[in-house]
Amino acid sequence: MATIRDVATMAGVSVATVSHVLNDSRYVAPETKERVVAAIAELDYRRDGIARSLRRSETGTIGVIISDIKNPFFSDLYKGVEDTINGLGENQNLILCNTEEDADKERKYLDVIMEKRVDGLILAPAGGNEDYLQALVKRQFPVVFVDRSLSAVRADQVVVDNRQAARELVRHLLDRGHRRIAILKATLHADSIDRRVEGYEDALRAAGLAADPCLRVDSASDIDAAYRGGLAVLDLDPRPDAVFCTNNFMTLGMVRALDARGLSCPADIALVGFDDFPWADSFRPRITAVAQPSYEMGREAALLLHARLRKQRTGPPITVTLPTTMLVRDSSG
Amino acid sequence: MATIRDVATMAGVSVATVSHVLNDSRYVAPETKERVVAAIAELDYRRDGIARSLRRSETGTIGVIISDIKNPFFSDLYKGVEDTINGLGENQNLILCNTEEDADKERKYLDVIMEKRVDGLILAPAGGNEDYLQALVKRQFPVVFVDRSLSAVRADQVVVDNRQAARELVRHLLDRGHRRIAILKATLHADSIDRRVEGYEDALRAAGLAADPCLRVDSASDIDAAYRGGLAVLDLDPRPDAVFCTNNFMTLGMVRALDARGLSCPADIALVGFDDFPWADSFRPRITAVAQPSYEMGREAALLLHARLRKQRTGPPITVTLPTTMLVRDSSG
DNA sequence: GCCTCTTGAGTAATCGTTTACGTAATCGAT
DNA sequence: ATCGATTACGTAAACGATTACTCAAGAGGC
Numbered sequence: 001m002a003t004i005r006d007v008a009t010m011a012g013v014s015v016a017t018v019s020h021v022l023n024d025s026r027y028v029a030p031e032t033k034e035r036v037v038a039a040i041a042e043l044d045y046r047r048d049g050i051a052r053s054l055r056r057s058e059t060g061t062i063g064v065i066i067s068d069i070k071n072p073f074f075s076d077l078y079k080g081v082e083d084t085i086n087g088l089g090e091n092q093n094l095i096l097c098n099t100e101e102d103a104d105k106e107r108k109y110l111d112v113i114m115e116k117r118v119d120g121l122i123l124a125p126a127g128g129n130e131d132y133l134q135a136l137v138k139r140q141f142p143v144v145f146v147d148r149s150l151s152a153v154r155a156d157q158v159v160v161d162n163r164q165a166a167r168e169l170v171r172h173l174l175d176r177g178h179r180r181i182a183i184l185k186a187t188l189h190a191d192s193i194d195r196r197v198e199g200y201e202d203a204l205r206a207a208g209l210a211a212d213p214c215l216r217v218d219s220a221s222d223i224d225a226a227y228r229g230g231l232a233v234l235d236l237d238p239r240p241d242a243v244f245c246t247n248n249f250m251t252l253g254m255v256r257a258l259d260a261r262g263l264s265c266p267a268d269i270a271l272v273g274f275d276d277f278p279w280a281d282s283f284r285p286r287i288t289a290v291a292q293p294s295y296e297m298g299r300e301a302a303l304l305l306h307a308r309l310r311k312q313r314t315g316p317p318i319t320v321t322l323p324t325t326m327l328v329r330d331s332s333g
Numbered sequence: 334m335a336t337i338r339d340v341a342t343m344a345g346v347s348v349a350t351v352s353h354v355l356n357d358s359r360y361v362a363p364e365t366k367e368r369v370v371a372a373i374a375e376l377d378y379r380r381d382g383i384a385r386s387l388r389r390s391e392t393g394t395i396g397v398i399i400s401d402i403k404n405p406f407f408s409d410l411y412k413g414v415e416d417t418i419n420g421l422g423e424n425q426n427l428i429l430c431n432t433e434e435d436a437d438k439e440r441k442y443l444d445v446i447m448e449k450r451v452d453g454l455i456l457a458p459a460g461g462n463e464d465y466l467q468a469l470v471k472r473q474f475p476v477v478f479v480d481r482s483l484s485a486v487r488a489d490q491v492v493v494d495n496r497q498a499a500r501e502l503v504r505h506l507l508d509r510g511h512r513r514i515a516i517l518k519a520t521l522h523a524d525s526i527d528r529r530v531e532g533y534e535d536a537l538r539a540a541g542l543a544a545d546p547c548l549r550v551d552s553a554s555d556i557d558a559a560y561r562g563g564l565a566v567l568d569l570d571p572r573p574d575a576v577f578c579t580n581n582f583m584t585l586g587m588v589r590a591l592d593a594r595g596l597s598c599p600a601d602i603a604l605v606g607f608d609d610f611p612w613a614d615s616f617r618p619r620i621t622a623v624a625q626p627s628y629e630m631g632r633e634a635a636l637l638l639h640a641r642l643r644k645q646r647t648g649p650p651i652t653v654t655l656p657t658t659m660l661v662r663d664s665s666g
Numbered sequence: 667g668c669c670t671c672t673t674g675a676g677t678a679a680t681c682g683t684t685t686a687c688g689t690a691a692t693c694g695a696t
Numbered sequence: 697a698t699c700g701a702t703t704a705c706g707t708a709a710a711c712g713a714t715t716a717c718t719c720a721a722g723a724g725g726c
Contacts, residue, residue, distance in 0.1 A: 003712055014676045019714060026715095029674060044468075049448040050386045051712035054681050059383060061428070061449070070408045070611070078402055082431055091445050095394070096429040098415060112424050115382040116394070223611060256615040278403070278556060282589040283616035336682055347706045352684060359685095362704060384682035387711050670725085677718075684710085692703080 002043035011039040022047060053117070060090070062305065063113040063121045065097045065106060066147075067188075067221075073248060073275055073294045074124070077146065080298020081122060088306055092119070101188055101221060103128025110136075120305045122298075124148050127189025142308040146301040148190040149319075156308065158300040158320040162192045162274075165290045165324040166199025167206075169272045170244055172288065172326070174207045176333045178242035178270055182233045184250045186221040196246045196274055215240060219250065226253020227260075234261050234269070241269060242333070248275035251287060266333035276327060286329035293322045335376035343372040355380060386450070393423070395638065396446040396454045398430045398439060399480075400521075400554070406581060406608055406627045407457070410479065413631020414455060421639055425452070434521055434554060436461025443469075453638045455631075457481050460522025475641040479634040481523040482652075489641065491633040491653040495525045495607075498623045498657040499532025500539075502605045503577055505621065505659070507540045509666045511575035511603055515566045517583045519554040529579045529607055548573060552583065559586020560593075567594050567602070574602060575666070581608035584620060599666035609660060619662035626655045 004022075008015045013032060020026045021036045028036070039045070053059040064081060066074045078096065085092045095118060097109040106126045110133075113121075120142035125133065130152040137143055137155045145157035173181055183200050186193055201211040214236065219229030226245075230253045233243050245251040251273030258265050265271050265285045276291035300320045307313040337355075341348045346365060353359045354369045361369070372378070386392040397414060399407045411429065418425045428451060430442040439459045443466075446454075453475035458466065463485040470476055470488045478490035506514055516533050519526055534544040547569065552562030559578075563586045566576050578584040584606030591598050598604050598618045609624035633653045640646040 004714095005712075015713080016677080016715075017675060020675090023714080027674070032674080046444075046448055048387075048450060048712050049445075050383060050392060050450050051681090052714080053383045054381075054387050054683090054712080055714045057681075059449075060445075069402060069411055070405070072403070075403045075408050078429075079431065082429075093428045093430070093446060093449060095426045096411075096415075097426070098412065111379075112382075112393075113426060115379055116392075116426065117381060117383050252612050252615060255612070259615050279585050279588070282585060282592050283618070285616070337684095338682080348683080349685075349707080350705060353705085356684080360704070365704080381682050384711090385684075387682080387713090388684045390711075668726090670723100672723080673721085675719090677716105679716085680714085681712105686707105686709085688707080689705090690703100691705105693701085694699105695701105696697100696699085 001048075002045040004045070004047065006043055007036065007039045007045050010043060011035040057117075059117050059119055061093050061095055061116070061118045063095050063097065063109075063118040063123075065099060065109055065113075065121065065123045065125075067099050067101045067124060067126060069096065069098055071248065072278060073147075073292060076294035077298035077301075080295040080300075081302045082298075084299045084302035085306070088302075090306070099126045101126045103189070107132060120144070120309055122146055122301045122305060124190075125150055142305055144301045144305045144308075146297055148192050151191070154317050156304045156317045156319075158297050158304065158322065159192070160292050160297070160322050160324050162195035163199040163202065165326070166196040166244070166246075166274065167202045168199075168326055169274070169288075169290050170200050170203035171206070172328065172332055173242045173244065173270060173272055174203060174209075176242075176270065178333065179209065180215065180238070180240045180242070182215040182217065182236065182240035182243040184226065184229050184233055184243055184245045184254055185216060185218050186226075186247050186250055187218045188221050193246055200244055219253065221247065221249050223249050223252045223256070226250045227256045228253070230254040230257025231260065233257070234263065239269065243269060243271050245271065245273040248273065248277065251275070251289070255285065255287075265331050270333040271331040273331075276325075280327070280329070285331045288329045288332035289327050291325045291327055293324070296322055334381075335378040337378070337380065339376055340369065340372045340378050343376060344368040390450075392450050392452055394426050394428055394449070394451045396428050396430065396442075396451040396456075398432060398442055398446075398454065398456045398458075400432050400434045400457060400459060402429065402431055404581065405611060406480075406625060409627035410631035410634075413628035413633075414635045415631075417632045417635035418639070421635075423639070432459045434459045436522070440465060453477070453642055455479055455634045455638060457523075458483055475638055477634045477638045477641075479630055481525050484524065487650050489637045489650045489652075491630050491637065491655065492525070493625050493630070493655050493657050495528035496532040496535065498659070499529040499577070499579075499607065500535045501532075501659055502607070502621075502623050503533045503536035504539070505661065505665055506575045506577065506603060506605055507536060507542075509575075509603065511666065512542065513548070513571070513573045513575070515548040515550065515569060515573035515576040517559065517562050517566055517576055517578045517587055518549060518551050519559075519580050519583055520551045521554050526579055533577055552586065554580065554582050556582050556585045556589070559583045560589045561586070563587040563590025564593065566590070567596065572602065576602060576604050578604065578606040581606065581610065584608070584622070588618065588620075598664050603666040604664040606664075609658075613660070613662070618664045621662045621665035622660050624658045624660055626657070629655055 099106040124147040143155045217229045217232045219225045273289045276289045432439040457480040476488045550565045552558045606622045609622045
């Protein structure tokens with residue numbers, strides 16, 4: 001690979017001049033510039049981003065750490081980030097890391113991408129690395145939390161009102177006359193999930209019902225586990241007449257469990273879920289759900305981070321709360 | 334941020350020694366090492382990956398360029414790559430780029446990630462950058478094609494036998510007695526899609542039928558476009574009694590179109606699709622489909638690339654062909 | 667004819683590592 | 697006492713850019 005020195009030699013100028021035509025950073029006489037440009041083309045020179053980063057202490061890469069890109073919520077969010085960064089005209093790239101809700105994995109990813117000197121970080125924390133992140137933030141390293149926040153760490157964040165949305169969803173079930181409402185809860189160390197449980201309890205309480213611990217089933221956050229959790233919900237005696245799924249994997253597992261038990265929804269049991277699916281309207285059962293603005297969350301996160309990086313915003317961290325959408329379909333009866 | 338020099342000073346040794354304890358690259362007396370380690374801890378020193386990359390000319394990042402991470406096929410594939418790289422014990426990170434089938438976007442991404450000096454590239458080409466990629470490969474830059482290949486560019490690749498799989502899928506429709514079989518084709522510049530069309534024609538021909546051009550509807554590769562394409566299929570006169578969808582977005586759009594027209598599947602029209610869905614068993618209609626081993630494709634691509642990077646394999650490019658799985662469900666009648 | 671400004675471009679330090687060479691010190695063997 | 701090996705570590709040159717200084721030459725003012 002040709003270096004800037006090769007270009008300089010070929011064009012009969014100094015490396016400084018080449019650098020300046022490359023970056024348009026000072027006046028270069030037209031004929032000189034032309035020679036440089038010709039040499040660049042001739043040698044098929046591409047500047048070395050690594051050397052450049054070292055010098056400028058800025059890499060043009062951003063770390064995105066989420067739990068699972070296979071979750072449509074996150075892939076949508078990721079697209080939001082990517083499109084927004086591109087739209088801002090930055091030549092930034094994203095390093096994507098999936099933690100699978102594993103704090104150790106998250107920690108390891110944090111270590112290596114910090115070593116790679118990413119310019120900033122967009123993060124849906126798995127929990128368990130509060131100290132590390134706290135240290136980052138204290139060092140003024142640009143971090144934006146998305147979907148989840150960490151009470152111990154004050155940084156920019158973009159979230160939705162999980163509690164309120166869950167409350168609305170469960171109230172809807174109550175309005176439809178359901179009383180024995182189970183909850184299939186994903187066991188994540190995510191405050192978002194905790195808020196959803198609170199919303200569930202709020203709604204029950206408001207209806208004069210107590211949250212019966214027997215009606216709560218915990219499950220790891222993947223479809224297979226949720227399927228087993230779903231079976232457990234259905235095996236409760238007496239069977240609940242409705243179930244609230246705290247995220248989309250729970251919903252998917254629950255639907256599979258219904259199918260496995262030969263039960264139909266909403267006839268045998270009603271169901272509402274947090275998170276919508278891209279194909280929600282085409283397939284049956286049609287799930288009543290709260291849709292999060294996942295793409296916009298990614299977009300907002302990118303904007304927050306960008307503003308920090310460009311120093312367009314300094315000072316205390318801010319929280320962007322985006323609205324959810326309640327989508328009433330068939331599954332709620 | 335502390336540098337290696339700071340550490341050296343604090344420990345009272347040279348930078349070389351610090352570097353050597355960092356990399357375990359030569360013997361350092363236990364007491365000396367201890368002082369260095371202490372200084373590292375004291376200063377919370379983290380080595381600068383950028384400087385390191387510059388010196389070693391190796392960045393520990395790999396570019397992954399696909400069309401759309403929201404496509405479950407690609408998110409699964411991505412996970413396969415990521416898990417495999419991690420499993421290999423490399424501290425590699427992945428830069429993920431979504432081209433949305435846009436050659437210009439792909440080109441731009443190629444430019445910036447090559448400038449970032451990624452160590453290698455895993456790519457599902459959108460088409461249109463053959464020359465550029467050809468040049469890369471000629472320069473011995475490690476590239477692995479996945480899902481799609483470019484006839485003009487010989488590089489390592491991992492694919493499935495699209496033609497054979499499509500043939501099997503359509504033969505299945507023929508076996509079920511369907512004769513008027515439409516095809517909803519994604520307009521991608523991807524050889525994989527072309528092979529699927531050929532498989533469709535093969536099957537028809539083998540049954541003594543001609544591929545009627547009227548039965549083919551082309552659509553951009555996203556759900557909304559596929560929905561409109563699906564409506565067009567349904568509006569054919571006479572209506573086809575079956576339809577073959579060339580990828581998962583086509584299937585999703587087709588199902589929505591059926592729903593919009595109040596038609597049911599397979600009663601009114603049968604349907605088979607290329608690509609499976611994670612939730613295929615839980616929701617109705619249950620789609621008969623060919624499942625690609627997307628995760629394994631990512632895994633194989635990662636292995637191929639890794640072997641090149643570690644020079645465990647040199648010489649001519651190889652092609653890994655992975656088997657597909659035919660999943661007969663309800664939608665084929 | 668001397669001085670100052672402007673124009674255009676070169677010199678060399680610097681970013682933070684890695685690593686090819688060197689070298690001082692210790693030791694056992696002769 | 698001298699010598700080669702061995703042990704332990706330091707010196708300084710890369711890696712390929714960016715950029716603060718510097719400077720020569722020509723223009724213009726007096």
